[in-house]
Amino acid sequence: MIIKKKYDVVVIGSGPGGLAAAIDAKKGGADDVLVIERDVELGGILLQCIHNGFGLQTFKEDLPGPEYAQRYINEAKSLGISFLLDTMVMDVTSQRKLFLSSRDFGYVEVDAHAIVLAMGCRERTRAQVRLPGYRPNGVFTAGTAQRWVNVEGYMPGNNFVILGSGDIGMIMARRLTFEGAHVERVLEIQSYLSGLSRNYVQCLDDWGIPLQLQHTVKKIIGKDRVEAIEAVAVDNKWNFIPGSEEIIPCDTLLLSVGLIPENELSKKAGVLLDPVTGGPFVDEHFQTNIPGIFAAGNVVHVYDLVDWVSMAGSEAGRSAAEFALAEKARTARYIPLVPGKNVRYIVPHKLDKQALEQGDIHLQMRVTRPIEEDVWLEVHGENNRIVRRSERYVRPGEMVTIVLKPNMHAEVEKAGSLTVDIYPKSEA
Amino acid sequence: MQEKYDFIVIGAGVIGCMIARWLSRYEGRVLVIEKQADLGMGTTAANTAIVHAGYDPVPGSLKARMNVKGNAMWDQLKAELNFAFARSGDYVVAIGEEELPALDTLMVQGKKNGVPGMSIISGEEVRAREKNINPKVSGALWASTGGICDCFQVNVAAGESAAINGVEFKFNTAFEDFIMEGDRIIGIKTNQGDFLSRWVVNAAGLYSDVVMHKAGVRPEFKIQPRKGEYFVFDRADIQIDNILFPVPSDAGKGIMVTNTVHGNTIIGPNAQLIDDKEDTSTTIPGMEEIWEGAQKLIPSLDRRHVIATFAGLRAMGNGPCKTPGVNYNKDYIIEIPENVRGFVNLGGIESPGLASSPAIAEEVIDLLKDAGEDLREKKDWEPIRPARPRYRDMSHKDRQLLVEMDPHFGRVICRCENVTEGEILAEIHAPIPALTYDAIKRRTWLGTGRCQGGFDMPRVVAILSRELGISPMEITKRGHNSEYLVRETKESEAADDN
Numbered sequence: 001m002i003i004k005k006k007y008d009v010v011v012i013g014s015g016p017g018g019l020a021a022a023i024d025a026k027k028g029g030a031d032d033v034l035v036i037e038r039d040v041e042l043g044g045i046l047l048q049c050i051h052n053g054f055g056l057q058t059f060k061e062d063l064p065g066p067e068y069a070q071r072y073i074n075e076a077k078s079l080g081i082s083f084l085l086d087t088m089v090m091d092v093t094s095q096r097k098l099f100l101s102s103r104d105f106g107y108v109e110v111d112a113h114a115i116v117l118a119m120g121c122r123e124r125t126r127a128q129v130r131l132p133g134y135r136p137n138g139v140f141t142a143g144t145a146q147r148w149v150n151v152e153g154y155m156p157g158n159n160f161v162i163l164g165s166g167d168i169g170m171i172m173a174r175r176l177t178f179e180g181a182h183v184e185r186v187l188e189i190q191s192y193l194s195g196l197s198r199n200y201v202q203c204l205d206d207w208g209i210p211l212q213l214q215h216t217v218k219k220i221i222g223k224d225r226v227e228a229i230e231a232v233a234v235d236n237k238w239n240f241i242p243g244s245e246e247i248i249p250c251d252t253l254l255l256s257v258g259l260i261p262e263n264e265l266s267k268k269a270g271v272l273l274d275p276v277t278g279g280p281f282v283d284e285h286f287q288t289n290i291p292g293i294f295a296a297g298n299v300v301h302v303y304d305l306v307d308w309v310s311m312a313g314s315e316a317g318r319s320a321a322e323f324a325l326a327e328k329a330r331t332a333r334y335i336p337l338v339p340g341k342n343v344r345y346i347v348p349h350k351l352d353k354q355a356l357e358q359g360d361i362h363l364q365m366r367v368t369r370p371i372e373e374d375v376w377l378e379v380h381g382e383n384n385r386i387v388r389r390s391e392r393y394v395r396p397g398e399m400v401t402i403v404l405k406p407n408m409h410a411e412v413e414k415a416g417s418l419t420v421d422i423y424p425k426s427e428a
Numbered sequence: 429m430q431e432k433y434d435f436i437v438i439g440a441g442v443i444g445c446m447i448a449r450w451l452s453r454y455e456g457r458v459l460v461i462e463k464q465a466d467l468g469m470g471t472t473a474a475n476t477a478i479v480h481a482g483y484d485p486v487p488g489s490l491k492a493r494m495n496v497k498g499n500a501m502w503d504q505l506k507a508e509l510n511f512a513f514a515r516s517g518d519y520v521v522a523i524g525e526e527e528l529p530a531l532d533t534l535m536v537q538g539k540k541n542g543v544p545g546m547s548i549i550s551g552e553e554v555r556a557r558e559k560n561i562n563p564k565v566s567g568a569l570w571a572s573t574g575g576i577c578d579c580f581q582v583n584v585a586a587g588e589s590a591a592i593n594g595v596e597f598k599f600n601t602a603f604e605d606f607i608m609e610g611d612r613i614i615g616i617k618t619n620q621g622d623f624l625s626r627w628v629v630n631a632a633g634l635y636s637d638v639v640m641h642k643a644g645v646r647p648e649f650k651i652q653p654r655k656g657e658y659f660v661f662d663r664a665d666i667q668i669d670n671i672l673f674p675v676p677s678d679a680g681k682g683i684m685v686t687n688t689v690h691g692n693t694i695i696g697p698n699a700q701l702i703d704d705k706e707d708t709s710t711t712i713p714g715m716e717e718i719w720e721g722a723q724k725l726i727p728s729l730d731r732r733h734v735i736a737t738f739a740g741l742r743a744m745g746n747g748p749c750k751t752p753g754v755n756y757n758k759d760y761i762i763e764i765p766e767n768v769r770g771f772v773n774l775g776g777i778e779s780p781g782l783a784s785s786p787a788i789a790e791e792v793i794d795l796l797k798d799a800g801e802d803l804r805e806k807k808d809w810e811p812i813r814p815a816r817p818r819y820r821d822m823s824h825k826d827r828q829l830l831v832e833m834d835p836h837f838g839r840v841i842c843r844c845e846n847v848t849e850g851e852i853l854a855e856i857h858a859p860i861p862a863l864t865y866d867a868i869k870r871r872t873w874l875g876t877g878r879c880q881g882g883f884d885m886p887r888v889v890a891i892l893s894r895e896l897g898i899s900p901m902e903i904t905k906r907g908h909n910s911e912y913l914v915r916e917t918k919e920s921e922a923a924d925d926n
Binding site: 038086088090091099101102103104105106107108109122123125126127128130132133134135136137140141143144147148149151152153154155156157158178179180218219220223224225251264267 | 659660664706708709710711712714715732734735736737738819824827828830831832835836838839840843844846848849878879880882885886890900901904905906907908909910911912913914915916917918919920923
């Protein structure tokens with residue numbers, strides 16, 4: 001695949017938000033749409049969500065995650081959207097320039113008329129829930145365990161305790177049970193469930209896995225591998241209740257303690273984040289504070305259902321396409337001003353051709369070397385002269401101005417760029 | 429047949445590796461044994477990574493001499509070994525007028541120890557240099573020679589430098605006893621068999637007391653582990669620009685706030701005396717203690733940005749200072765004992781052991797020479813341990829060139845710290861190969877960011893499995909008994925059967 005210098009819309013991430021954004025950007029009129037995915041396959045985290053429950057709103061069907069993703073992947077491919085897999089976006093600027101790193105394509109720079117951020121979210125980790133004890137192997141986030149079991153095909157343990165009643169944790173409780181592992185229990189520090197009730201019923205209750213509300217882990221035991229955890233009951237202010245401690249033998253502790261939108265790239269582009277959601281401040285089109293940079297899905301705030309993520313992606317994609325087309329139309333009117341013979345620089349550097357209709361445009365420049373005789377100051381396009389006037393001399397210390405008049409508009413329209421030459425009349 | 433060496437070093441922490449590197453200059457066969465699966469898994473793995481200026485140790489102590497001499501050696505060491513080190517200078521910060529006299533005491537002590545480049549600056553000046561400092565700051569001692577480093581890299585680089593120059597390393601090899609011939613040590617017994625040697629160097633850190641007792645040296649010497657707990661902050665969210673100590677107390681140098689060479693801010697350590705030499709667990713009271721302590725210096729710290737907690741043990745000894753008139757009994761021991769031949773004995777090398785490490789290595793060489801050992805310099809000794817590319821810290825242009833040269837550097841495995849497959853492969857195939865997840869983590873800084881390895885872990889396990897030609901189920905976090913995976917899933921097993 002040949003990577004272009006410039007795309008109409010670049011989408012970062014190919015999860016449900018990114019795929020929907022790319023599809024609707026394309027349908028919205030963007031010609032060149034590029035999706036960048038850091039993993040080796042399209043679909044994002046949906047690929048490891050092999051349980052069903054996806055698409056009830058969108059397709060009125062109950063689909064497993066990979067199948068839900070596949071419908072979008074098929075549509076995106078049929079629309080001729082470009083994809084870069086196993087490729088990391090290292091940097092994004094507010095001028096919508098992206099730096100990509102890939103084993104297959106190298107380190108490349110790409111410009112975009114519009115960008116959709118769709119990096120999703122990441123899991124909160126041990127340090128964010130203050131879990132004292134050793135740092136043995138066997139403490140994993142539920143999502144990491146999910147990847148191991150569902151994508152890599154390996155079991156990360158035999159006896160599990162799950163901290164947190166988030167959806168991934170509950171779904172993993174059931175999945176691990178299917179695989180013949182023992183899930184001792186799920187501990188939740190709050191007095192209520194953090195995930196969906198339907199997951200409690202289908203993933204815990206149906207399989208006899210106990211949920212202990214207002215309980216947490218006081219200590220992790222085991223130096224090389226988890227050997228047990230010390231569980232404890234808490235009061236409404238999350239203080240430990242003395243005497244309620246219980247040692248639970250296990251070889252693995254899974255953490256399902258919340259998700260955080262992943263916005264490290266967004267910050268590099270100058271996108272402002274809401275401290276409450278952890279995602280960008282957005283308008284109704286999911287545009288961030290940086291014009292032309294949109295955000296969709298879990299990168300904005302953590303959703304409960306994938307259908308809403310796809311919907312947000314669609315809106316962001318449509319809006320990005322609209323922005324890109326307007327931006328393209330605007331930039332297409334510009335032509336560069338090129339310093340030619342004996343011209344060091346010209347200000348302005350580029351020119352909106354239509355601006356000539358509004359009035360005079362002053363081209364200001366300095367010459368490279370003095371010419372102490374009559375000179376021509378000439379502005380020309382590729383094939384046509386726009387204007388020529390004379391001076392008795394030019395000197396680097398004295399700025400030179402050439403004025404473009406509204407009556408030159410027709411000639412300027414024919415040019416792809418304007419070059420200024422300053423030369424002795426004797427050489428003409 | 430037993431292998432025969434000229435020197436065996438027990439322990440591959442920063443002290444053991446630095447000594448091995450210094451020994452590698454000379455003719456002779458050198459072996460380093462390490463009971464863990466990798467270098468630097470003890471005290472070196474969990475400390476503040478400060479290269480102390482040298483105003484803290486008691487004047488006249490060996491600790492003071494090693495610290496100040498060692499500190500001055502770091503620029504050359506960095507130039508030769510290519511690790512991350514910044515001589516940024518450090519501050520001891522006085523909060524409130526009542527803490528100001530402590531700065532003068534340190535200043536006097538530092539001058540006695542021969543520390544160059546110190547001055548006392550005003551509270552106003554401190555506020556100008558560190559915008560987040562407690563506004564009640566009344567002044568600070570500024571020591572321009574203090575610095576920060578990546579202590580794992582220093583340890584690895586010293587070990588590698590030794591390995592490049594022919595030193596052998598045996599991991600998962602635990603010292604059990606000495607083999608004696610009269611009053612002379614002629615070798616050691618380990619869980620991996622016996623090794624003969626003309627000299628044995630005790631660099632066993634927390635276990636240096638156990639080792640010297642086996643040789644019948646200093647039966648009264650005891651290592652008292654002092655646990656210190658730490659918080660690490662996300663480098664994207666909090667950045668303290670300086671190395672900030674509080675004024676010290678009897679318990680030690682106190683709970684500090686410092687930047688690191690990787691850009692993360694860390695806070696800690698507290699100082700708990702414990703008995704268990706393996707107890708690196710964090711505790712709730714300990715976490716509260718360091719939180720409170722750090723806020724004394726930087727009140728605006730935000731706990732939401734903590735991405736990791738850890739604890740390390742300092743090997744505090746009870747060695748008496750040899751200088752007449754100096755009443756100090758936590759000094760370093762670096763000696764060739766009189767009652768046992770063939771033994772270089774070290775003990776109690778706690779902080780500032782890292783800063784002192786090159787001076788300690790040189791001291792060992794001097795002791796050997798004094799003991800009449802005929803040390804002959806190798807003609808082909810290679811002082812340089814080449815630098816390895818760090819993708820994260822490179823410019824766009826340099827990244828582009830690197831990926832053109834080796835496309836593996838284009839593949840980013842750790843998304844928070846931007847560590848690439850090229851960097852991981854370089855470590856797996858290094859002179860001292862990184863064979864566990866933690867070994868790669870410590871060498872590349874992968875998995876140390878805000879997701880704490882959640883995303884890279886399965887990928888690194890897959891790469892290790894591929895490169896080492898073993899099953900993912902055999903890949904460990906840090907060696908023995910720390911495997912990631914217990915079995916295949918039912919579906920994978922069924923697929924294997926077909």
